[in-house]
Amino acid sequence: MSRPDRQYPSKVLEEAVEAIGSLPGVGSRSALRFALHLLRQPAERIKGFAAAIDRLAEDVRYCGECSMVCDGDICPVCADRTRDHSIICVVASIRDVMSIEATGQYRGVYHVLGGIISPIDGVGPSDLTIGKLVDRLDGRRGEPTEVILALSGDVEGETTSFYIYRQIEPFGVKVTTLARGLGFGDNLEYADSLTLGRSITNRQIFKVWK
Amino acid sequence: MSRPDRQYPSKVLEEAVEAIGSLPGVGSRSALRFALHLLRQPAERIKGFAAAIDRLAEDVRYCGECSMVCDGDICPVCADRTRDHSIICVVASIRDVMSIEATGQYRGVYHVLGGIISPIDGVGPSDLTIGKLVDRLDGRRGEPTEVILALSGDVEGETTSFYIYRQIEPFGVKVTTLARGLGFGDNLEYADSLTLGRSITNRQIFKVWK
Numbered sequence: 001m002s003r004p005d006r007q008y009p010s011k012v013l014e015e016a017v018e019a020i021g022s023l024p025g026v027g028s029r030s031a032l033r034f035a036l037h038l039l040r041q042p043a044e045r046i047k048g049f050a051a052a053i054d055r056l057a058e059d060v061r062y063c064g065e066c067s068m069v070c071d072g073d074i075c076p077v078c079a080d081r082t083r084d085h086s087i088i089c090v091v092a093s094i095r096d097v098m099s100i101e102a103t104g105q106y107r108g109v110y111h112v113l114g115g116i117i118s119p120i121d122g123v124g125p126s127d128l129t130i131g132k133l134v135d136r137l138d139g140r141r142g143e144p145t146e147v148i149l150a151l152s153g154d155v156e157g158e159t160t161s162f163y164i165y166r167q168i169e170p171f172g173v174k175v176t177t178l179a180r181g182l183g184f185g186d187n188l189e190y191a192d193s194l195t196l197g198r199s200i201t202n203r204q205i206f207k208v209w210k
Numbered sequence: 211m212s213r214p215d216r217q218y219p220s221k222v223l224e225e226a227v228e229a230i231g232s233l234p235g236v237g238s239r240s241a242l243r244f245a246l247h248l249l250r251q252p253a254e255r256i257k258g259f260a261a262a263i264d265r266l267a268e269d270v271r272y273c274g275e276c277s278m279v280c281d282g283d284i285c286p287v288c289a290d291r292t293r294d295h296s297i298i299c300v301v302a303s304i305r306d307v308m309s310i311e312a313t314g315q316y317r318g319v320y321h322v323l324g325g326i327i328s329p330i331d332g333v334g335p336s337d338l339t340i341g342k343l344v345d346r347l348d349g350r351r352g353e354p355t356e357v358i359l360a361l362s363g364d365v366e367g368e369t370t371s372f373y374i375y376r377q378i379e380p381f382g383v384k385v386t387t388l389a390r391g392l393g394f395g396d397n398l399e400y401a402d403s404l405t406l407g408r409s410i411t412n413r414q415i416f417k418v419w420k
Contacts, residue, residue, distance in 0.1 A: 007311055009304070010281045012269045019262035023244045034233045036304055038266055039279065046267035052229035054260035056245065057253040059222045069249065071220045094219070094246055101217055 013039070065136070067112040067129045069094050077101075077109055084108045089148040090133065090164060092116045092157075096150065108148070111136065116151060116160040125163055133164070137171040146174040153180060223249070275346070277322040277339045279304050287311075287319055294318045299358040300343065300374060302326045302367070306360065318358070321346065326361060326370040335373055343374065347381040356384040363390060 008014035013035060021031035038046050062068065063075035066088075070076065077083060077097075087108030091097055097110050113128040137144055147168055151157035165175055181199040182191050191199070218224035223245060231241035248256050272278065273285035276298075280286065287293060287307075297318030301307055307320050323338040347354060357378055361367035375385055391409040392401050401409075 007308070009285055009287075009307065010270060010279050012265045012281055013279055015262045016266050019259045022259070024247050026244075032305065032308075034236075035266065037234050038263065039270060039304075043267040047264055049229045049232070050260045050264035050267070052225045053248065053263065054257055055222050056226050056248055057256035057260070060220060060249060069220050069223055071222055075219055077219075094249075095242065097219065098217070098242075 063112075066110045067114060067132065068097055068110060086143055086145045087148065088133070088136065088144050088146070089150050091150050092152065092160075100150070108146075113151075113160070116156045117163060118156045128160075130164060130167060134167055137168055137173060144173055146176060149175065149177045273322075276320045277324060277342060278307055278320060296353055296355045297358065298343070298346065298354050298356070299360050301360050302362065302370075310360070318356075321357075323361075323370070326366045327373055328366045338370075340374060340377060344377055347378055347383060354383055356386060359385065359387045361387075 008017070016035045016038070017028065017031045020026060020034050021028050023031075026034070038049060041049075059071070061070055061072060063070050063078055064073055065078040066075060068075040068077065078085075084107050088111050089100065089106060089108055090111045090113060091100070092113050092115060094112060097112060100106050100110075111129065111133050113130065113133075115123050115128055117123060117125055117128070133147075137147070147164075149161040149164060151161050161177065168175065179202075180195070181202060181204075182188070182195060188196065218227070226245045226248070227238065227241045230236060230244050231238050233241075236244070248259060251259075269281070271280055271282060273280050273288055274283055275288040276285060278285040278287065288295075294317050298321050299310065299316065299318055300321045300323060301310070302323050302325060304322060307322060310316050310320075321339065321343050323340065323343075325333050325338055327333060327335055327338070343357075347357070357374075359371040359374060361371050371387065378385065389412075390405070391412060391414075392398070392405060398406065
């Protein structure tokens with residue numbers, strides 16, 4: 001049922017609800033619920049919450065090498081000499097690094113683009129860290145020999161992959177991309193026909209996992 | 211698919227995710243999404259968000275009369291002399307006041323209990339503002355003649371209503387409660403039998419709304 005515009009009893013509360021409501025997918029009803037939840041907490045807890053957010057602006061740094069978010073000048077992955085610095089995995093976002101790290105399957109290093117090329121959203125190549133990637137290859141710090149383009153499979157991702165490929169081609173490194181096909185455990189019945197078709201075309205030698 | 215514990219690349223990010231994840235119904239995945247969303251904003255915006263939350267601890271006041279959240283010593287409703295100060299509507303929470311105000315149907319004043327009696331959650335009568343309600347009736351500030359118990363219809367709500375009723379009975383004010391029955395527009399078919407049964411027992415004279 002539609003109601004007249006909500007009247008806030010307090011400007012302070014209203015501004016907190018507005019701030020929380022700016023988060024993606026959080027409507028004004030949820031934002032109010034969150035604000036009132038905070039309001040019920042002891043003052044120190046509310047202040048601790050606010051301080052933790054404030055530190056995102058104050059204390060977060062980006063790795064000088066791979067542009068990953070970190071607390072110092074260089075991120076733990078780039079600082080780790082046991083990682084394979086000859087392989088650079090190019091990803092769109094911080095979250096992608098966390099997702100790949102969570103698999104425990106990758107021992108190389110990363111390069112975080114900070115987005116993908118999307119003319120509709122006004123994101124061009126110069127808004128991303130592509131220049132820094134070129135510098136990494138140009139200077140050959142850590143002797144990179146392979147670049148994995150781990151971007152999404154949609155038009156923007158493919159466009160970005162292609163753009164980067166053209167930029168890094170001159171350095172003669174091996175350029176690879178993520179394997180695409182049916183997910184492990186996926187049922188053929190529910191796979192989209194593009195994925196299924198590509199899975200047949202790019203079929204692989206049957207391997208027994210030990 | 212289960213993944214090993216998420217590794218945060220930054221302590222600052224991790225603490226922000228933890229803070230956001232303390233909100234009701236926000237899991238660690240959503241909290242990370244929110245934190246990364248904030249991280250993509252300009253520093254001033256992040257700081258503005260944090261400041262809006264911080265002010266919840268610093269600047270929010272509670273009305274000296276009805277305990278509603280407000281910016282000053284007294285809330286706009288209690289300060290409004292055109293409202294009917296002879297009727298006090300007792301509600302559990304700030305949100306209930308906002309919901310009733312949004313209907314535009316009530317011209318009396320409020321009393322916010324700050325919760326309901328719930329032994330399971332360790333909330334007893336002394337944790338609520340019942341004493342302040344008794345003081346309002348005892349002093350007869352604004353000459354209250356009616357108290358509406360607008361609490362939920364569950365066991366805790368009924369218990370709280372009954373407890374308050376016993377406390378305010380000596381003051382000889384009229385004590386009322388919200389009408390319960392089928393919602394306007396509700397279909398009989400989908401009504402629960404308790405509500406439907408009570409709706410028949412408490413049937414009302416048919417009124418033509420003009």
